[in-house]
Amino acid sequence: MDRDLDSAVAAARALGHPARLRAVAMLRGGELCVCQVTEVLKLATSTVSLHLRELKRCGLVTERKDGRWVYVGLSDDLTAREWVRVAIAAAGDEPQLEADERLVEQLRRVPVEDLCRLGYDGALARAASGSTRGPNRRASGECR
Amino acid sequence: MDRDLDSAVAAARALGHPARLRAVAMLRGGELCVCQVTEVLKLATSTVSLHLRELKRCGLVTERKDGRWVYVGLSDDLTAREWVRVAIAAAGDEPQLEADERLVEQLRRVPVEDLCRLGYDGALARAASGSTRGPNRRASGECR
DNA sequence: CCATCATTTCGTCTTCTTGCAAAATATAGA
DNA sequence: TCTATATTTTGCAAGAAGACGAAATGATGG
Numbered sequence: 001m002d003r004d005l006d007s008a009v010a011a012a013r014a015l016g017h018p019a020r021l022r023a024v025a026m027l028r029g030g031e032l033c034v035c036q037v038t039e040v041l042k043l044a045t046s047t048v049s050l051h052l053r054e055l056k057r058c059g060l061v062t063e064r065k066d067g068r069w070v071y072v073g074l075s076d077d078l079t080a081r082e083w084v085r086v087a088i089a090a091a092g093d094e095p096q097l098e099a100d101e102r103l104v105e106q107l108r109r110v111p112v113e114d115l116c117r118l119g120y121d122g123a124l125a126r127a128a129s130g131s132t133r134g135p136n137r138r139a140s141g142e143c144r
Numbered sequence: 145m146d147r148d149l150d151s152a153v154a155a156a157r158a159l160g161h162p163a164r165l166r167a168v169a170m171l172r173g174g175e176l177c178v179c180q181v182t183e184v185l186k187l188a189t190s191t192v193s194l195h196l197r198e199l200k201r202c203g204l205v206t207e208r209k210d211g212r213w214v215y216v217g218l219s220d221d222l223t224a225r226e227w228v229r230v231a232i233a234a235a236g237d238e239p240q241l242e243a244d245e246r247l248v249e250q251l252r253r254v255p256v257e258d259l260c261r262l263g264y265d266g267a268l269a270r271a272a273s274g275s276t277r278g279p280n281r282r283a284s285g286e287c288r
Numbered sequence: 289c290c291a292t293c294a295t296t297t298c299g300t301c302t303t304c305t306t307g308c309a310a311a312a313t314a315t316a317g318a
Numbered sequence: 319t320c321t322a323t324a325t326t327t328t329g330c331a332a333g334a335a336g337a338c339g340a341a342a343t344g345a346t347g348g
Binding site for chain 1: 237
């Protein structure tokens with residue numbers, strides 16, 4: 001992450017939108033698949049893609065491709081982590097961020113392939129049945 | 145300064161513009177008159193007024209009125225100071241910020257009433273002559 | 289190689305932002 | 319009160335940002 005005026009402005013700008021601030025907040029617990037971020041933000045996939053591109057462009061977020069899926073995570077960069085830390089501290093115990101966090105915890109227990117194909121409710125239902133009987137699908141496509 | 149999602153977004157948004165980031169950076173050394181900020185940013189006074197209003201609205205900057213002049217300074221609020229600290233750290237040793245800082249040092253030696261009326265060059269010329277002979281005009285209208 | 293599917297890019301519309309000049313507001317001093 | 323002046327507000331034009339659906343891209347798995 002560069003350290004000049006434009007980079008600083010770009011990072012601040014990137015955090016200056018609720019969807020993007022929520023996105024970096026929900027990445028605190030580790031990387032997430034784009035489809036998981038989309039599920040939480042409840043925006044069109046194209047819109048989420050643009051928001052994540054913005055976060056990547058300014059170095060706050062990194063991406064890792066794994067087959068069909070793209071995982072995004074917080075950058076290791078020190079300046080980037082400072083930005084995120086302050087942004088989340090400034091948001092305090094915002095209910096929206098806590099709700100997002102709870103939903104993320106749910107989604108982490110679901111295979112991303114189910115989430116993408118079936119949506120939140122369908123994937124959760126399959127996860128509920130899959131965890132009690134039959135082969136657990138988490139083995140192959142699970143996110144982290 | 146509130147600590148919720150909207151406040152955090154507003155603060156980040158406010159810092160996400162070069163003029164506003166430069167403004168908070170130049171306030172590190174203490175409050176400045178609006179006309180001084182305007183002189184450094186070299187923008188229309190109405191534009192600077194709007195930028196400062198944005199910074200005040202989200203709690204990063206406070207204002208103090210003294211007669212005809214309005215002085216702006218960094219907020220004492222902890223969250224606000226964190227935002228400013230990170231923003232400036234993210235900008236690193238940006239030449240623009242250093243140039244601004246040098247100009248601010250010059251302007252602090254000039255009475256604001258001269259700066260507003262005569263502009264930068266005229267005020268500096270008067271300050272140069274005033275510092276060697278005659279009554280020093282800094283006594284009455286000086287900023288800080 | 290074809291079909292599927294997660295993601296990105298594109299086109300379009302609407303809304304917000306940024307800049308300035310000009311008018312309005314507020315204060316100081318004669 | 320009247321004038322001068324520092325700042326804010328308003329009105330307007332140009333450009334950017336944000337949202338979506340549809341089309342394009344890229345990888346998987348038959």
